[in-house]
Amino acid sequence: MAGLDGQRILLGVSGGIAAYKSAELLRRLQDAGAEVRVVMTASALHFVGATTFQALSRFPVRSSLWDEAAEAAMSHIELARWATRILVAPATANVVAKLAQGRANDLLSTLCLASEAPVMLAPAMNRVMWAHPATRANVATLQARGVEFIGPGEGDQACGETGAGRLLEPHQIVEAVRAACVPPRLAGRRVLVSAGPTFEDIDPVRFIGNRSSGKMGFAVAVAARAMGAEVTLVAGPVTLPTPAGVRRIDVRRAAQMRDAILSELPGHDVYLGAAAVADYAPAETLPQKIKKSGETLRIDLVRTADILAEVAAHPKRPRLVVGFAAETQDMEGYARDKLLRKGLDLIAANDVARAGQGFESDDNALSVFWRDGRHDIAHGPKPRVARDLLALVADHLEAKA
Template sequence: MLSSKHILLIVAGGIAAYKSLDLIRKLRERGARVTPVLTRAGEEFVTPLSVSALAGHEVHRDLFDLTKEAEMGHIQLSRSADLLVVAPGTADLMAKMAQGRADDLASTLLLATDTPVLVAPSMNVRMWDHRATQRNIATLKNDGVSFVGPNEGDMACGEYGPGRMAEPLEIVAAIENAFGEGPLKGKRILVTSGPTHEPIDPVRYIANRSSGAQGSAIGGALARLGAEVIFVTGPADVAPPEGVNVVNVQSAAEMLNAVENALPVDAGVFAAAVADWRVASESNSKIKKQNGKLPVLEFAENPDILAKVSQMKDARPSLVVGFAAETDDVIANATAKRKRKGCDWIVANDVSPETGIMGGAENDVLLITETGSEDWPRMGKAAVAEKLALKIAEALSA
């Protein structure tokens, strides 16, 4: 995928620098040439020897190397690569980039380059949330810098939240996408996400606890692999991912209509938590209390979007992936659901209250296919999305 591509990898000072070693290995496995740059702070976490051994290339560390500077080496170094990747991207280095500072080799290379730049941020959650950091990120995005991550999860400092560096495979996917060479290039994929809201009257509705976080992560992961993603989302708590075509809906009926309008697609991932029922007759005005009497609501069944698409004869995607949120007998219920709906895969999880899955930052899933079940370890929703996206890419290329 990355054969003949030259990546200048800047490894800054953060605990996530150890992931950069695996990133180097994965880039070289895909045919890329990696030239590493290690900051002084980065040397506190990984050694120049380990970086050099994995890259198969000299590690650049000093701005004022007289032999190289005789030929303006730092200028040539910054412009000979096809892409500059900063992983980990610390708050300090991103601040230098946003301010245009050039007081070490890494910041000088980033200022002197006319090559595209991709940053994988990594820092404490409070640093990530700080207004100064968010202001710097906005500046860099406005300058054309691309980002991958960060993910949510446990921090080395003991805190939890956004700030974990994206996993190496996520960064590889973002790099491939930057070159327009992702494994899903040319593929059109539909993703549904979030809850649906089924109106009772103008101010009330039926809903569920889905945040839309898993669906959003999946849409972003597929887009980073090069897919054209049609992202149909209910009123979710999280923002839709970047790089997708967003279609906003409210109800199950609206979601079905949006899904049908999006077809044909190569694959459909139905991660939305669609309400099973709706009120049969929505009131046009607010339902009032009547002397303590309770209103009587008559329910109707919502359309089964997953089953409808799975059982289509002409416009059925070649791969249909459903989701099963269960509270007991997860494998049995999810396996039965896959057969009943007619989809190819079911991503099943236990959403019992004690798991913290529904609306949380992590997921613990089983992938149910025709050949059996595959148990994935509990991981962040971004990591689940990346793993699923890679499996979809593999299936569509078979």
């Protein structure tokens, strides 16, 4: 399988039983046209020997920062500059945690921090470790920084358990690397993304909000940046880290989000409105906390501005305006109505009533509609769904050229 010609891949091998698959992965990367050099952690050397990787790659295998011969010329910096892409396979829970924390206490973690090359991690660990909240938080942190995860797969594990955490097969990893190395189809484009909820204050203590985590919008921003776009992200109140290379504007209320988006709009080629903007806000925000009194409490709400419709009708409208629709019933009917009523080019709809996708989830599935077409993006991790969506956006931009 070709497709990696000219790629210089630094293959990191960390200490898990799945490290035995890394030798086949190395050979398949070479068969696809890549030049590969290998860095192993000290733990990896307990599972597989360096000699095998040295013979296959035809380059010395590095495993220590304290190699006097190599480090006399700052070899780790040379390696960091040499790589066009860093691939860690297997990536253990320990490696994921170290990279999320920005630690650099061995050669592999130091290279990941010292290189400007994209980083891809192929996790391999026990299913409980993969599902642990600490691991999930570390994965989310790295994804927000632009690190791409390949897998893990599901199935039988070396520990005797069954579940998510298996290293994907070498051919699957190579295919993911090949897909990530496609030309930057949004190079030279300016993309504006809105993400997260808005909070509409009732008093200094309470607000009206929604369950949007911002993960989908942030994944869209990361995907657009990875495809070469200049990206501005208008974010509601979320705790996600700013994606690498993305300019971020933080807002809280719908009115603030509207002002920020309309101010940034001129000169952008694409607007993707992934934010879950409040449709209504309190007519008045009280200066003091409302005290509990009667059995009921009435709060008057007023409509907020329709940001998406304003963007679509704006005299400096982007070439492509993409809306989002989170629905719980008749998804296509409501999405197509919104598409036509607001004058959008595309609308990405998802069924948030389905378990395991949409709000607060790490996964999603989208059905994208336009006036005379539809494209379904299969259920999967939000970063992958975002990449598929941006590929469709690129298709439509190129069709408009």
